[in-house]
Amino acid sequence: MLKSHSYGEITRLDLARTLWGRGRYWTTAYLLNGDQDGLLIDTGCAHSAPELLSALADVPLTRVVNTHTHEDHIGANGPLQRRHAGLEILAHPLALPVLTDPRGRQPLHPYRRVMWGWPEPSQGRPLTDGEMIETARYRLQVIYTPGHSPDHLCLYEPEQGWLFTGDLFVGGQDRALRAGYDIWEIIASLKRIAALPATTLFPGSARVRDHPAEALREKIAYLEGLGERVLALHREGRRVGEIVRALMGGPMLIEAVTLGHFSRRRLVLSYLGMNAEE
Numbered sequence: 001m002l003k004s005h006s007y008g009e010i011t012r013l014d015l016a017r018t019l020w021g022r023g024r025y026w027t028t029a030y031l032l033n034g035d036q037d038g039l040l041i042d043t044g045c046a047h048s049a050p051e052l053l054s055a056l057a058d059v060p061l062t063r064v065v066n067t068h069t070h071e072d073h074i075g076a077n078g079p080l081q082r083r084h085a086g087l088e089i090l091a092h093p094l095a096l097p098v099l100t101d102p103r104g105r106q107p108l109h110p111y112r113r114v115m116w117g118w119p120e121p122s123q124g125r126p127l128t129d130g131e132m133i134e135t136a137r138y139r140l141q142v143i144y145t146p147g148h149s150p151d152h153l154c155l156y157e158p159e160q161g162w163l164f165t166g167d168l169f170v171g172g173q174d175r176a177l178r179a180g181y182d183i184w185e186i187i188a189s190l191k192r193i194a195a196l197p198a199t200t201l202f203p204g205s206a207r208v209r210d211h212p213a214e215a216l217r218e219k220i221a222y223l224e225g226l227g228e229r230v231l232a233l234h235r236e237g238r239r240v241g242e243i244v245r246a247l248m249g250g251p252m253l254i255e256a257v258t259l260g261h262f263s264r265r266r267l268v269l270s271y272l273g274m275n276a277e278e
């Protein structure tokens with residue numbers, strides 16, 4: 001399923017697998033419009049790739065930037081690169097081996113295959129922190145923001161005040177985390193983007209926000225406060241399960257769906273530096 005919405009020169013493309021007539025587990029791509037720019041930020045999941053290609057049939061695409069290599073952000077890379085000869089795919093250096101060999105480098109749990117599917121391989125070119133990506137009308141600064149994944153980056157357009165945050169910032173108060181995420185790196189990365197004078201924040205899912213400074217500050221304060229409480233209980237000798245029950249609220253559906261891969265326990269473990277990917 002694909003839904004499209006315009007924000008001036010930016011087209012937001014919400015993409016999801018269609019199951020029983022509804023889109024499930026949405027992810028978002030953004031297109032810098034017009035014949036002049038031809039830049040797409042992220043490509044959705046493999047299940048929605050045919051719909052994205054159809055929606056972009058008349059767009060003279062020249063470049064794709066992947067904010068990171070999770071399968072719901074690189075799913076149409078391969079088909080797009082086949083259709084557009086010379087299409088450049090830009091990503092963090094750590095992302096490139098995953099783009100080349102998604103199945104070998106990023107094995108997917110069954111729930112991820114069902115929700116988003118296996119991406120096809122694609123070929124990328126590395127971006128460095130601080131580099132400017134120039135289109136005809138815009139300049140996007142690359143900001144390295146690890147934590148959600150080791151290869152995560154954000155993009156900032158200083159003239160327009162646009163900030164594309166991938167999955168680093170999606171709003172809300174997190175009560176769970178996926179295996180492999182580093183919550184302290186996420187907080188450091190959030191502080192990095194919060195220092196920018198952004199006027200509009202375009203996330204990798206959830207709603208677009210104007211004047212996002214306050215929302216970013218609130219998110220950082222919430223995550224830091226939660227981390228202090230986790231560490232305090234840990235110093236008292238409380239076990240991980242006890243900390244989960246004391247601080248993270250009741251069971252969540254996502255924990256059952258992902259067989260604990262995305263869970264309250266994983267968030268506590270990440271605060272304790274013990275949340276390695278399995």
Ligand SMILES: [Zn+2]
Pocket residue numbers: 068070148167
């Ligand atoms: Zn992600």
